[in-house]
Amino acid sequence: MSIATGFIGARLSQARRARAITAADLGDITNVSSQSISKYENGHQTPRRDVVGRFVSVLHFPTQFFFRPVDETDQKPVFFRSKLSAQTIALDRAKVRLEWMKEVVDYLNEFFDFPELDLPHSQLNNADPLNLTSDDIERLANSVRSYWGIGGGPMTNCLEHIEESGILVSRIHVRAEKVDAFSQWSDRFGIPLMVLSLDKASAVRQRFDALHELFHILAHKNVTSSQLNNRATYKLLENQANMFASYMLLPETDFLDELYSPTLDGMLSMKERWGVSVGAMIMRCKSLDLLDDASVKRMWMNYTRRGWRKGEPFDGKTEKEQPYLIKRSFEMLIEEGVKTQDELTSDLPYPLEDLEEIAGLPSGSLGSSSRIRAEPKLKSTVPSGNNIVSLFGGEES
Amino acid sequence: MEDIDRLKQHIRNHAVNSFPKEFLIDLQKRTERAYQDTYAEVAHSKTTLPEQRIHKLRQERCFRMDYELAQAAKKFDIPYTAKQLAENDWQFTYVTSGNFGATQSYVPQMGCLPSPAKFRDTLARAATIPRLPIDDDAEIFKERKFYGLFAHNPIGPIFDEEKQKLGSIQLCVPYEDMKKYALEVSVAELLADYPSETKPSVAIPSPTWKRDTKRKDTGTE
Numbered sequence: 001m002s003i004a005t006g007f008i009g010a011r012l013s014q015a016r017r018a019r020a021i022t023a024a025d026l027g028d029i030t031n032v033s034s035q036s037i038s039k040y041e042n043g044h045q046t047p048r049r050d051v052v053g054r055f056v057s058v059l060h061f062p063t064q065f066f067f068r069p070v071d072e073t074d075q076k077p078v079f080f081r082s083k084l085s086a087q088t089i090a091l092d093r094a095k096v097r098l099e100w101m102k103e104v105v106d107y108l109n110e111f112f113d114f115p116e117l118d119l120p121h122s123q124l125n126n127a128d129p130l131n132l133t134s135d136d137i138e139r140l141a142n143s144v145r146s147y148w149g150i151g152g153g154p155m156t157n158c159l160e161h162i163e164e165s166g167i168l169v170s171r172i173h174v175r176a177e178k179v180d181a182f183s184q185w186s187d188r189f190g191i192p193l194m195v196l197s198l199d200k201a202s203a204v205r206q207r208f209d210a211l212h213e214l215f216h217i218l219a220h221k222n223v224t225s226s227q228l229n230n231r232a233t234y235k236l237l238e239n240q241a242n243m244f245a246s247y248m249l250l251p252e253t254d255f256l257d258e259l260y261s262p263t264l265d266g267m268l269s270m271k272e273r274w275g276v277s278v279g280a281m282i283m284r285c286k287s288l289d290l291l292d293d294a295s296v297k298r299m300w301m302n303y304t305r306r307g308w309r310k311g312e313p314f315d316g317k318t319e320k321e322q323p324y325l326i327k328r329s330f331e332m333l334i335e336e337g338v339k340t341q342d343e344l345t346s347d348l349p350y351p352l353e354d355l356e357e358i359a360g361l362p363s364g365s366l367g368s369s370s371r372i373r374a375e376p377k378l379k380s381t382v383p384s385g386n387n388i389v390s391l392f393g394g395e396e397s
Numbered sequence: 398m399e400d401i402d403r404l405k406q407h408i409r410n411h412a413v414n415s416f417p418k419e420f421l422i423d424l425q426k427r428t429e430r431a432y433q434d435t436y437a438e439v440a441h442s443k444t445t446l447p448e449q450r451i452h453k454l455r456q457e458r459c460f461r462m463d464y465e466l467a468q469a470a471k472k473f474d475i476p477y478t479a480k481q482l483a484e485n486d487w488q489f490t491y492v493t494s495g496n497f498g499a500t501q502s503y504v505p506q507m508g509c510l511p512s513p514a515k516f517r518d519t520l521a522r523a524a525t526i527p528r529l530p531i532d533d534d535a536e537i538f539k540e541r542k543f544y545g546l547f548a549h550n551p552i553g554p555i556f557d558e559e560k561q562k563l564g565s566i567q568l569c570v571p572y573e574d575m576k577k578y579a580l581e582v583s584v585a586e587l588l589a590d591y592p593s594e595t596k597p598s599v600a601i602p603s604p605t606w607k608r609d610t611k612r613k614d615t616g617t618e
Contacts, residue, residue, distance in 0.1 A: 108604075110607070111606065111607055112604040112605060112606060112607060113604065113605045113606075113607055114604055115604075260429050260562065260563070261429075261552060261559070261562040261563065261564070263552060263563075263564050263565060264565075264583075264585075265564075265565045265566070265583045265584070265585040265586070266563075266585075268583070268585040268586060268589075269425065269585045269588075272589075272593075306586070313585075313586045313588075313589030313590075314589045314593075317589065317593040318593065319593075325604050328603050328604060329604050332603060332604070332606075
C-alpha cells in the first residue's frame with residue numbers, strides 16, 4: 001500500500017483534538033500504535049493511504065483536510081472565559097476551531113474587505129494590566145460607549161458594534177460546560193477574533209460574554225501566555241473583564257435612575273429592556289454598594305429558591321444577537337454565483353457541521369446531513385405477512 | 398414534572414390568558430409609586446407618633462392599593478367593584494379578568510397568607526361565589542375558575558424609606574380553604590410568560606467586495 005504523500009501531520013493533530021480524543025484512543029480505534037500517531041502528528045513519519053482512510057472514517061473528516069497545509073500558529077495567548085475549571089481537552093477542542101475560523105477568514109479575505117479595525121484608543125493600551133483600577137476600567141467602558149455613539153440607557157446590539165469595530169465573531173458549540181467564550185489577537189491578520197459558545201441558552205449571558213472578551217481585546221493585548229497561566233493573574237484579568245462588561249451594560253447613573261429598588265423583582269423588571277441578567281445586576285448592585293454582603297447572600301439564596309440558577313425568566317424569550325459578517329460573506333459568495341456550495345466545501349475541507357457553524361449558516365445549508373436516528377430492524381426469523389397487525393389500523397394491501 | 402409543578406404551570410397559563418400584560422405592568426408601576434407616596438405621607442405626618450407610623454403606613458397603603466387596583470382595572474376596562482361585601486361588611490376592590498377573580502392584600506413577607514385568619518375565611522367564602530350588590534357589572538357575578546390576590550410587601554419591616562419600598566408584588570392563588578397557596582409568582586416573573594414582542598431587525602451593512610481588477614472600466618463601450 002502506498003505512502004500518503006503530502007499528508008500534513010498537524011492536520012491529524014487538529015482532527016483528533018477537534019474530536020476531543022487522545023492519541024492513545026485514536027491509536028486503539030484505528031489499530032495504529034500511539035507512538036505512530038505521535039510520529040504522524042509531528043511529521044516524523046507519513047502514514048500509508050489505508051491508514052489515512054481509517055482516520056477519515058473514524059474522525060469523520062474529508063480526506064482533503066489531511067492534505068491541506070497549515071499556516072503558522074499565532075503566538076498571542078487565547079483568553080478563555082472560565083478556563084480555570086475547564087478541562088484541557090475541551091480548551092484544545094475549542095482552540096482548533098479558532099484556527100479553522102482564521103483559515104475561513106483568510107479565505108474570505110480574498111473576496112471581501114471587512115470593516116477596518118477601529119477600536120477606541122485608550123491609555124490602557126500601554127498600561128500594565130495588573131495595575132488597572134476599577135476607575136480605569138469604568139472610564140474605558142464609558143469611553144467605548146461614547147465612541148460607539150451609545151447615549152445613556154441600555155446597550156444596543158453588542159455584536160453589531162463589535163463587528164463594526166473590525167472584530168470578527170463566530171459562534172460554535174464549544175460542548176464544554178465551563179467555556180463560555182474565547183478570543184485572541186491574531187498576529188497573522190492583525191485583528192482580534194472572538195468566538196462565543198452556542199451552548200449557552202441565554203441571550204443576555206452572551207452579551208455579557210462578548211463584552212467580557214472585548215475587554216481582553218482592548219486592554220490585555222500585551223498579556224503574555226506565562227502571565228495568563230498564573231492562576232492569580234488569570235483571576236485578576238477575568239475579574240477586570242467582568243467589571244468592564246458590567247460597566248458597559250449597566251452604567252452607574254442610568255442604571256440607578258431606573259432601578260426602583262435592589263430586589264429580585266426590581267431587577268427582573270429591567271431585564272428585558274436592558275438585556276442584562278438579574279445575576280449580573282446583583283453583582284453590579286454590590287459593586288455600587290447598594291447591597292451589603294449579607295443582602296447579596298440572601299438575594300442569591302432567594303435567586304436559587306426561585307429556580308433561577310437553571311435559567312432566569314425571559315432567558316428563552318430574548319433573541320440572541322447574531323454575528324453577521326462571516327455569515328453574510330458566505331451568503332454573498334453563493335448568491336452572486338462567485339462560488340458554488342461544492343466549491344466552498346472543497347476549498348474549505350472541514351467537517352460540514354463545523355464549517356456551517358463557523359460560518360453561522362443554518363445546519364444543512366452547506367450539505368451537512370442531520371443525524372439519522374437508529375431504527376430497529378425486524379429479525380429475519382420473524383415471519384412476516386398475515387400475522388403482522390398494522391399499527392395504524394389500515395388493511396394490508 | 399411533578400403534579401404540583403403541573404398545577405402551577407396550569408394556573409400560570411390561565412393567568413397569562415386572563416390578565417392583559419399591560420394591566421400587570423401598570424399595576425406593578427402603580428404599586429411602586431403607592432409604596433413610595435404613602436411612605437412619604439406618613440413620614441411627614443405631624444400628627445402621628447413615631448412609634449405608630451409603621452402601623453399607619455400599613456393602613457394607608459391598604460387603602461391606596463385598593464384604589465390603585467381599581468384604577469388599573471378601570472384603565473384597561475377590566476370589571477371591578479369596591480362595593481360592600483355581605484360577609485363582613487368590608488369593602489375591598491375586587492377585579493375579574495378572564496378566568497380570574499382577584500383582590501389585593503399586604504403580607505408581611507412573601508409566602509405569608511394575609512392576616513387575620515378571619516379575613517382569609519371571609520375571602521374563602523366570598524371566593525366560591527362572590528355575593529355582591531346587583532348594581533355592579535354583570536361580569537362581577539360570574540363564577541371564576543381561580544380566585545387569587547395580588548399580595549405585596551415592602552423590602553423590610555423597619556420604617557425607613559428604602560425598606561418601605563415595594564419588595565415584591567405577587568399573584569397568589571390559594572387553595573379553596575385559603576390555608577395554603579397553590580401558586581405564588583411575582584408579577585415581574587409572570588410577565589416573562591407572555592409572548593415576547595418581535596423587535597424590528599437592524600440593517601447591518603454587508604461586507605464589501607474586493608475591487609476586481611478584471612472589472613476595471615476600460616474607458617470604451
